[in-house]
Amino acid sequence: MKLATCATVLATGLSLANGLAIEQTGMTSFSRQQLLLLEKQNVNDGRPVANGACCVLNRSKSQDICQVDGVHGRCVPASTAGCGGALTCIQDSQLSCNNNVLENGRPLCRLTGPI
Numbered sequence: 001m002k003l004a005t006c007a008t009v010l011a012t013g014l015s016l017a018n019g020l021a022i023e024q025t026g027m028t029s030f031s032r033q034q035l036l037l038l039e040k041q042n043v044n045d046g047r048p049v050a051n052g053a054c055c056v057l058n059r060s061k062s063q064d065i066c067q068v069d070g071v072h073g074r075c076v077p078a079s080t081a082g083c084g085g086a087l088t089c090i091q092d093s094q095l096s097c098n099n100n101v102l103e104n105g106r107p108l109c110r111l112t113g114p115i
Contacts, residue, residue: 031051031067031070034067034070035049035051035067038065038067043064043065044060044061044064044065047059047060047061047064048060049064049065049066049067050064050066050067050075050089051066051067051068052067052068052089053068053081053083053088053089054081054083054084054086054087054088054089055075055083055086055087055088055089056086057083057084057085057086058085058086060075060086060087061075061087061104062075062076062077062087062103062104063075063076063103063104063105063106063107063108063109064087064104066089067089068089068090068091069091071091071092071093072091072092073089073090073091073092073095074089074090074092074095074106074109075087075088075089076088076090076095076109076110076111078090078110078111080111088111090109090111092109094111094112095109095110095111095112096109096110096111096112097109097110
């Protein structure tokens with residue numbers, strides 16, 4: 001009986017700690033739900049949907065869908081966020097896209113000006 005009670009308390013404590021760690025990242029529950037929905041819809045052909053200024057190094061492709069500051073964006077070569085070799089997630093409102101040119105199956109988009 002003591003073991004079951006101890007295990008329950010331990011599991012509850014770990015669940016709370018995990019929840020607190022997630023909340024500390026700055027994501028709202030709504031943006032987290034949006035991100036999970038995008039991944040479930042397989043918008044990047046099985047690659048992760050990046051969340052934040054930098055796309056996933058060696059995984060994200062140019063024009064992949066991402067999310068930055070809770071807003072949809074695209075992974076593009078911009079070198080504006082100090083991402084090293086990774087692509088930068090730029091909000092859709094700051095992109096200029098050419099629907100006549102495709103890159104990785106999506107219209108080619110690039111940063112229109114400074115962030």
